[in-house]
Amino acid sequence: MSIDWNHFTPLAAMAGGVLIGIAAAMFVLLNGRIAGISGVLGGLLRPVRGDSAWRMAFVLGLVGAPLVYLLFAALPRPQIDAGYGALILAGLLVGVGTRYGSGCTSGHGVCGLSRLSPRSLVATAAFMGAGFVTVFVTRHLLGI
């Protein structure tokens, strides 16, 4: 392992993290819910009367964030190296996995670890571990 000093951005990462923490705080203190993005999305696919507006609003906020960012600064363009086949496979795995495992990086990673949930600690260790192994296999064993 060697640290990639050219791409390591601790201050921006920490500042962005604080914003994410504020968003999770707003969500639980105002709505009484966990800001888990896969759970919010998944609930839209199982519509319950009167339970969809806040979910749609949260998703709209996420999708609309780049527009608001544009008011202050130029948008950094994401670099998406995966091909379309890999994106479809990854999307299916993320969709099924986050619902089966009851959460993703936001629900288990940010909110769950913030509330010291043992379930979330196990889930976060499992998806981070799987992520590390997957990148090791694709980049260093298969050379993709």
Added chain:
Amino acid sequence: MTAFASLLAGLVFGLGLIVSGMANPAKVLGFLDLAGHWDPSLAFVMAGAIAVGAIAFTVAHGRAVSFLGAEMRLPSARHIDRRLVLGSVLFGIGWGVAGFCPGPALVSLGMGEPKALVFVAAMLVGMGAFEFFERRKRAPAPHAA
């Protein structure tokens, strides 16, 4: 009112993902690539988010209703089972393949990235498949009961 709070929270969450660089899959994969040139940024995002979140959840745990009067709905499940681990492992594999998890994918979709649209569409199909099989498991076959 809770819908407006949700919209604001979604916006702040999305801005946090852009500012932190996590809306960029290449940067997320840089964190997941321990054996290559490792970019530890994602750990700093988590640290910043958890520092604020820990305070908020301490306050939330002591309340029966939110500041807007909504019922507190915090998860009460404590068991660690196969679903939790297997689901999280599947998610982690998908995360490692493309560098996208649900939040950053939605933000990238908002940036007008066609590849993010493909990922989000596949993710929704995956979530829909989960709902379909869960519903079938819960409801017994019409003439079997």
